[in-house]
Amino acid sequence: MTAHSAPFPHDTEAHLAALRGARPTLWLNPDLSRERPDALAAGGKSISLADVQQARARFRRFAPLLARLFPELGATGGVIESDLVAAPALQRALDLPSAHGVLWLKQDHLLPVAGSIKARGGIHEVLEFAETLALEHGLITLESDYTALAGDAARALFSRYEVAVGSTGNLGLSIGVMASALGFRAAVHMSSDAKAWKKDRLRARGVEVVEHAGDYEEAVAAGRRQAEQDPFCYFVDDERSLSLLLGYSAAALHLGEQLRERGLAPDAAHPLFVYLPCGVGGAPAGIAFGLRQLYGPYVHCFFVEPTQSPCFVVQMMAAGEGNPSVYDYGLTNRTEADGLAVPRASELAAQVMRQQLAGVLTVEDDTLFRLLHLAATTENVRVEPSAAAGIAGPAMLTGTAAGRAYLARHGLDAVMHQAVHLAWTTGGLFVPEDEYQRFFARGAALAAA
Numbered sequence: 461m462t463a464h465s466a467p468f469p470h471d472t473e474a475h476l477a478a479l480r481g482a483r484p485t486l487w488l489n490p491d492l493s494r495e496r497p498d499a500l501a502a503g504g505k506s507i508s509l510a511d512v513q514q515a516r517a518r519f520r521r522f523a524p525l526l527a528r529l530f531p532e533l534g535a536t537g538g539v540i541e542s543d544l545v546a547a548p549a550l551q552r553a554l555d556l557p558s559a560h561g562v563l564w565l566k567q568d569h570l571l572p573v574a575g576s577i578k579a580r581g582g583i584h585e586v587l588e589f590a591e592t593l594a595l596e597h598g599l600i601t602l603e604s605d606y607t608a609l610a611g612d613a614a615r616a617l618f619s620r621y622e623v624a625v626g627s628t629g630n631l632g633l634s635i636g637v638m639a640s641a642l643g644f645r646a647a648v649h650m651s652s653d654a655k656a657w658k659k660d661r662l663r664a665r666g667v668e669v670v671e672h673a674g675d676y677e678e679a680v681a682a683g684r685r686q687a688e689q690d691p692f693c694y695f696v697d698d699e700r701s702l703s704l705l706l707g708y709s710a711a712a713l714h715l716g717e718q719l720r721e722r723g724l725a726p727d728a729a730h731p732l733f734v735y736l737p738c739g740v741g742g743a744p745a746g747i748a749f750g751l752r753q754l755y756g757p758y759v760h761c762f763f764v765e766p767t768q769s770p771c772f773v774v775q776m777m778a779a780g781e782g783n784p785s786v787y788d789y790g791l792t793n794r795t796e797a798d799g800l801a802v803p804r805a806s807e808l809a810a811q812v813m814r815q816q817l818a819g820v821l822t823v824e825d826d827t828l829f830r831l832l833h834l835a836a837t838t839e840n841v842r843v844e845p846s847a848a849a850g851i852a853g854p855a856m857l858t859g860t861a862a863g864r865a866y867l868a869r870h871g872l873d874a875v876m877h878q879a880v881h882l883a884w885t886t887g888g889l890f891v892p893e894d895e896y897q898r899f900f901a902r903g904a905a906l907a908a909a
């Protein structure tokens with residue numbers, strides 16, 4: 461193994477200056493472990509592959525019910541999953557040479573029901589809450605046919621409860637839609653920066669939208685306070701929830717099958733690089749946790765954040781000491797990537813990632829729009845700005861000094877021609893056409909400039 465002789469880029473004044481100056485930069489995690497993790501500490505608990513499998517088993521128990529509640533899930537029998545597709549035209553447009561590997565897209569922007577990666581964690585937590593209630597009240601056993609939960613007894617039970625959440629938009633969409641489909645009352649606390657169409661879509665489904673003048677963090681805090689006063693209100697806490705994180709983690713098992721089917725299973729000679737857009741950190745941390753459980757040192761997970769909202773990297777740099785915000789760094793938390801506009805990261809997600817995350821890169825909004833436009837023109841892939849962030853990953857890794865230092869330190873230079881670069885496209889399905897056209901036009905103008 462390579463000696464740790466060179467200083468880590470994150471130690472340098474240059475990295476801090478870039479972060480404070482809202483310039484794109486790549487931070488490498490000095491605490492990344494080279495082992496496949498066994499169990500990991502998460503809040504007061506310990507989580508392992510068994511928890512990932514349990515989350516997937518829960519989705520399977522609910523699949524027949526979901527197929528009944530959502531006609532769009534008929535074709536998959538109630539499974540909410542996305543495709544893994546190669547992106548050769550996008551790879552060429554990005555100037556990523558085949559000597560550096562092959563680019564793939566994990567298309568969560570097409571996930572049914574929620575239209576974003578939040579279909580994984582958000583729906584899982586609502587299902588877990590519904591299952592717990594139904595088990596407690598003797599309406600089902602773990603072996604039951606869960607379509608019974610569409611019946612009158614279950615709906616009468618669920619209607620006594622409210623499910624609430626604080627959200628920049630997409631989490632509210634997934635939770636609000638699933639909770640109201642099961643018969644819960646649903647309330648979504650939203651920040652002022654949440655998009656109007658997301659609020660409209662929720663209201664159309666009978667979800668109560670509570671608007672807050674402040675940012676995402678304040679919306680979550682307000683929702684949490686309100687829920688604490690009502691024993692029949694269940695609050696999905698995006699900053700602290702293990703159920704959310706484990707719901708996301710189940711994606712790793714399905715992705716594992718997709719990689720195997722395509723002959724892409726990672727090993728020492730076939731590294732897998734995964735680039736995950738990061739907001740509060742629950743979604744990318746859950747997925748990275750699951751993937752590291754499966755592949756250990758052969759998978760390299762990088763999170764991608766907007767230059768004005770790099771909450772996860774400042775949390776990782778704090779290394780467990782405190783819960784810093786991007787405002788502390790003189791940043792604005794203003795970004796068009798509304799799914800990522802989070803000032804302070806989940807400490808739970810950061811704890812789970814302490815030795816699992818390879819690094820964090822930051823991207824400017826202009827880059828997101830350029831990549832959004834490029835994804836559309838090369839691969840006919842229609843994503844929202846947040847979801848384009850991962851596409852910036854391969855260039856940052858193979859084209860910067862910090863990225864090349866990472867590859868050298870891990871002895872990867874000789875096998876990069878066999879690498880898989882997987883950009884996780886995290887949302888976009890339900891973006892209204894006029895809004896999408898504005899995004900596309902902004903990207904087109906930047907491309908022409």
Ligand SMILES: *Cc1c(COP(=O)(O)O)cnc(C)c1O
Nearest residue numbers: 630739740741742743799886887
């Ligand atoms: C929520 C979201 C993310 C990031 O998930 P976090 O759990 O907030 O880190 C990424 N992309 C999109 C489109 C999202 O909605």
